[in-house]
Amino acid sequence: MMDSNEKEKKIVSAEEYQQARMDLLQQEKEATQLLQRLATSRRELPMVEVSNPDQFKFDTPDGENSLLDLFDSRKQLIIYHFMLGPGEHRGCVGCSFCMDHIPNLGHLWSRDTSFVAVATAPLSEITTYKEQMGWKFPFYSSAKTHRVWQKAEERGEIITWKPGNGYFGLSVFKKQDDHPVMLSFLRNFKRIQKSQGAYLSITCRGRSIGREELFAYTNGRFLVDEKNQLDRRYVKFNLDALCSTAATVGGQSSPITAIEKMEGGFSKVLLMQKENGMEVIAKIPCRIAGPAVLTTECEVGVLEFLRKHTSIPVPRVLSWSSDSSNAVGVEYIIMEKAPGVQLFEVWGKMPKTERPQFIRSLAKLEAQLSAIRFPASGGLYLQKKTGFSKCTPLDKDIDLTSSFCIGPSCDRAYQTEEIETPVIPSVHDTGPWNTISALGISIARRELSKISNGHLTSHAHFYRGSVEEHTQLLETTIRLMTHLDANTILSRSSQPTLWHTDLHMGNIYVSPEEPSRIVSFIDLQGVLVLPAFLQARWPVFLKPWEESKYVRGPVQVKLPDDFDQLDEEEKKAALNEWEQDMLAKTYEIATYLENRPAYTAMNVPRVFRELFIRCGETSETGILPLRECLIEISQSWSNLGFTGDCPFSFTEEEIETHGRQFADYEDWHQVQAFAQECLDTDAEGWISPQLDFENQRNLNKQLQDMYIKQMAGEKTLEEVQAIWPFPL
Structure with a gap:
C-alpha cells in the first residue's frame, strides 16, 4: 500500500524504463568502484609507531595489563572500543549488536591475532554486563588509558593513539621487527560499521600478506625454471568482488572477515571466513591447470553429480562461474568447507586395528563409482550449463532428469600454454569418446599434431627420435588402437568410470572422533570419466612399497626369510616395507570383496595402461617408452587377449x-x-x-x-x- 506522503512515481514506456534502469546501474557501478578504491586505500594506510605503549593501562580479571600485555604473545591485536561508561547499566545497542557477532576467537588466534573489547566503565560493571549478555571474549576496563588521553589533551600534546572521545572505535596494532607496537588501523564512531571485514590482514600459513602475494604463487619454490613455474601459477583477480560474492552464499549474507591462502599446485584455494563464523572455500584455477572454462565446469559437474547420485561425501557448490568476464575477472568455484580433519593429521595416531575398517569403507565408497555405467569417456558436466556442440547425455536409469552429460576432456595435455608456445591448431578430437579405440587414437593424433607443429622437446642425454620416427611410431600406434575394442581382456575393464585418481591423505577428510569414518573428499579438479583399466589404482598412501615386486592375489605378506639375521637398521627398514605392503594387501582384498570391477581393472596387464600413458607423453619424453610398449605387445600378442596377427613387427x-x-x-x-x-x-x-x-x-x-x-x-x-x- 502506497503511503499518502510518498511521491507518486511516473509511468513511462518500456524504452524509457530501460534507459532509467541503465542510468541507475551506471551510478551503482560508480559507487561500487568508489567503495572498492576506498577499501584499497584503507588497506594501504601506513603504520605509525605507538610512543611509550607502557603508559596505556587496562584493568583485567588478572590485574593491571599494559597495551603490550594485551597482545598475549601474538603479533597482531584488535581492540574494540565499546560504548559503556561508568554507572551505565546497559551498553550501546549498536556495540552490543556487533559483539553478538564476534566469531570464535580460535580463528583469530590461528592467524596470530588477539582480540579484546574495552570500555571506560569499571571492570566490575563491565563483568556484570558481559555475563548478562553471555559473551566469552576478553572485555576489560580502559578507564586508566582514557585518563592518559584526557591529560594529554589538557596539556595540548599530540598522542599517537587516541580513538575519538575514547568511546566507539576500532584499533588494530601490530608488533614488527624492532618496533614494540605499531598502529596499523584506527576507526571511530559509526564509520566502523562500514569497515568490518576489512580490518584483518590476509594471511598465508599464519603470516600476514598483501594482495599481490595473494595473486602470486607462494606455496613453495622451484629448483629449475622457477620464473616460468611461478608465472604459470600467477592469477590476478578482483578480490573485493570475490568477497562480495562469497559473503552472500550459504543461506545468510555476512561479510568476509578473514582470508587464509591455501593454494595447491594447480589452483588458488582461499579459506574465507564470514563475520557470522561460517567458512567457505574459493577455488580459482591457475593457467597450468588446463583450459579454465572446462576445468571449472567439469569440477562443478563432478561435485554436483556425486552429491545427487551417490552417498560419496563431497563439498556442496555454493556459487560458480566459468565466464572470466564476470566481476571477479576469473573463473571460480565457491564451495562449502569440508568438515572433519585431513587424514594425515590422524593417520599416525589411528590404531592399526582400525585401519582395515577405514580401508574397507573407502573401497565401499569407490564401489559406488564402479557401479555407474557412463555412456562415454570425457568430462562430466551439467548439461544445461554447457555450450558444447558435441556431448553425450547420460542414460535415463542413471540420470532421470537429464541434468548431466559427458563432454570434452579438460585434460591439460590438450592445451598448450600460449605464454610458452603457439596454440596447436589441429587437435582433432577432445571427446567425448564412445570406445577405447577412439580415445587412444585421439591421444596419438594429439601427439602427432604437437610434433608436426614443432612441439618436440629435445634432450641430449638419451635418444629421443627424429620427427619422422615419431610420426611413424604414432601411426603404428593408431593401427594398434583400432584393435583394442575387440580385445578380450580389455573388454572386461573398458567401462567408462569416474574415479578420484589423486587420492592422497590431504584429499580425504575423516571424523576427528571416529577417524575410520570418511566425511569428505576434496580436490576433484581434473577428475574425468575414462575406461576403468586407466582409472582403478591404489591410493598413493596404500601403494605397495615396490609395486614391481609386490605379489598380487591371495598370498600372505611376509618378512624376509633372513629377518632374524638383520641388524637393527635393516630390521626397521624391512618392517616398514612389510607394513606398507600389508596396507596394500588390505586395500587389494577390500577392493576384491567390495568392488570387483575395480579389482579386475587393477589386474589388467600393466602394458595397456603404459600404452596410453607413454603415447600421451611422446612429444615430451620421446619415442623410447612408447616403442618399448609396442615391442612388448607385439611379442605377447595372443597372450594379451588379441586375435589374429599383430599389425606391426620389429x-x-x-x-x-x-x-x-x-x-x-x-x-x-x-x-x-x-x-x-x-x-x-x-x-x-x-x-x-x-x-x-x-x-x-x-x-x-x-x-x-x-x-x-x-x-x-x-x-x-x-x-x-x-x-x-x-x-x-
Missing part, C-alpha cells in the same frame, strides 16, 4: 638397437628418480615451503657430487651434468 636389429637406446633412457630415468626422492621433490623441482630452499639447493649439489664419486661409473662430468634433473 626386426631383431631394431629390437637390439632399441635395447641399447632404452638402457640409456632407463639410466636417465633412474637418476631423475634418485634426485627427486633424496630432495623430496618432483620433476619440476618443487620445494615445499616447510623446507629451507637454500639448504635444498646445497643438498642438490652435494647429491650430484656423491653421484659422481659413487654411482656414475664411467660417465664423465659432462655426461652426469647432462642427465642431472636440477642444474646447479
Whole structure:
C-alpha cells in the first residue's frame, strides 16, 4: 500500500524504463568502484609507531595489563572500543549488536591475532554486563588509558593513539621487527560499521600478506625454471568482488572477515571466513591447470553429480562461474568447507586395528563409482550449463532428469600454454569418446599434431627420435588402437568410470572422533570419466612399497626369510616395507570383496595402461617408452587377449638397437628418480615451503657430487651434468 506522503512515481514506456534502469546501474557501478578504491586505500594506510605503549593501562580479571600485555604473545591485536561508561547499566545497542557477532576467537588466534573489547566503565560493571549478555571474549576496563588521553589533551600534546572521545572505535596494532607496537588501523564512531571485514590482514600459513602475494604463487619454490613455474601459477583477480560474492552464499549474507591462502599446485584455494563464523572455500584455477572454462565446469559437474547420485561425501557448490568476464575477472568455484580433519593429521595416531575398517569403507565408497555405467569417456558436466556442440547425455536409469552429460576432456595435455608456445591448431578430437579405440587414437593424433607443429622437446642425454620416427611410431600406434575394442581382456575393464585418481591423505577428510569414518573428499579438479583399466589404482598412501615386486592375489605378506639375521637398521627398514605392503594387501582384498570391477581393472596387464600413458607423453619424453610398449605387445600378442596377427613387427636389429637406446633412457630415468626422492621433490623441482630452499639447493649439489664419486661409473662430468634433473 502506497503511503499518502510518498511521491507518486511516473509511468513511462518500456524504452524509457530501460534507459532509467541503465542510468541507475551506471551510478551503482560508480559507487561500487568508489567503495572498492576506498577499501584499497584503507588497506594501504601506513603504520605509525605507538610512543611509550607502557603508559596505556587496562584493568583485567588478572590485574593491571599494559597495551603490550594485551597482545598475549601474538603479533597482531584488535581492540574494540565499546560504548559503556561508568554507572551505565546497559551498553550501546549498536556495540552490543556487533559483539553478538564476534566469531570464535580460535580463528583469530590461528592467524596470530588477539582480540579484546574495552570500555571506560569499571571492570566490575563491565563483568556484570558481559555475563548478562553471555559473551566469552576478553572485555576489560580502559578507564586508566582514557585518563592518559584526557591529560594529554589538557596539556595540548599530540598522542599517537587516541580513538575519538575514547568511546566507539576500532584499533588494530601490530608488533614488527624492532618496533614494540605499531598502529596499523584506527576507526571511530559509526564509520566502523562500514569497515568490518576489512580490518584483518590476509594471511598465508599464519603470516600476514598483501594482495599481490595473494595473486602470486607462494606455496613453495622451484629448483629449475622457477620464473616460468611461478608465472604459470600467477592469477590476478578482483578480490573485493570475490568477497562480495562469497559473503552472500550459504543461506545468510555476512561479510568476509578473514582470508587464509591455501593454494595447491594447480589452483588458488582461499579459506574465507564470514563475520557470522561460517567458512567457505574459493577455488580459482591457475593457467597450468588446463583450459579454465572446462576445468571449472567439469569440477562443478563432478561435485554436483556425486552429491545427487551417490552417498560419496563431497563439498556442496555454493556459487560458480566459468565466464572470466564476470566481476571477479576469473573463473571460480565457491564451495562449502569440508568438515572433519585431513587424514594425515590422524593417520599416525589411528590404531592399526582400525585401519582395515577405514580401508574397507573407502573401497565401499569407490564401489559406488564402479557401479555407474557412463555412456562415454570425457568430462562430466551439467548439461544445461554447457555450450558444447558435441556431448553425450547420460542414460535415463542413471540420470532421470537429464541434468548431466559427458563432454570434452579438460585434460591439460590438450592445451598448450600460449605464454610458452603457439596454440596447436589441429587437435582433432577432445571427446567425448564412445570406445577405447577412439580415445587412444585421439591421444596419438594429439601427439602427432604437437610434433608436426614443432612441439618436440629435445634432450641430449638419451635418444629421443627424429620427427619422422615419431610420426611413424604414432601411426603404428593408431593401427594398434583400432584393435583394442575387440580385445578380450580389455573388454572386461573398458567401462567408462569416474574415479578420484589423486587420492592422497590431504584429499580425504575423516571424523576427528571416529577417524575410520570418511566425511569428505576434496580436490576433484581434473577428475574425468575414462575406461576403468586407466582409472582403478591404489591410493598413493596404500601403494605397495615396490609395486614391481609386490605379489598380487591371495598370498600372505611376509618378512624376509633372513629377518632374524638383520641388524637393527635393516630390521626397521624391512618392517616398514612389510607394513606398507600389508596396507596394500588390505586395500587389494577390500577392493576384491567390495568392488570387483575395480579389482579386475587393477589386474589388467600393466602394458595397456603404459600404452596410453607413454603415447600421451611422446612429444615430451620421446619415442623410447612408447616403442618399448609396442615391442612388448607385439611379442605377447595372443597372450594379451588379441586375435589374429599383430599389425606391426620389429626386426631383431631394431629390437637390439632399441635395447641399447632404452638402457640409456632407463639410466636417465633412474637418476631423475634418485634426485627427486633424496630432495623430496618432483620433476619440476618443487620445494615445499616447510623446507629451507637454500639448504635444498646445497643438498642438490652435494647429491650430484656423491653421484659422481659413487654411482656414475664411467660417465664423465659432462655426461652426469647432462642427465642431472636440477642444474646447479
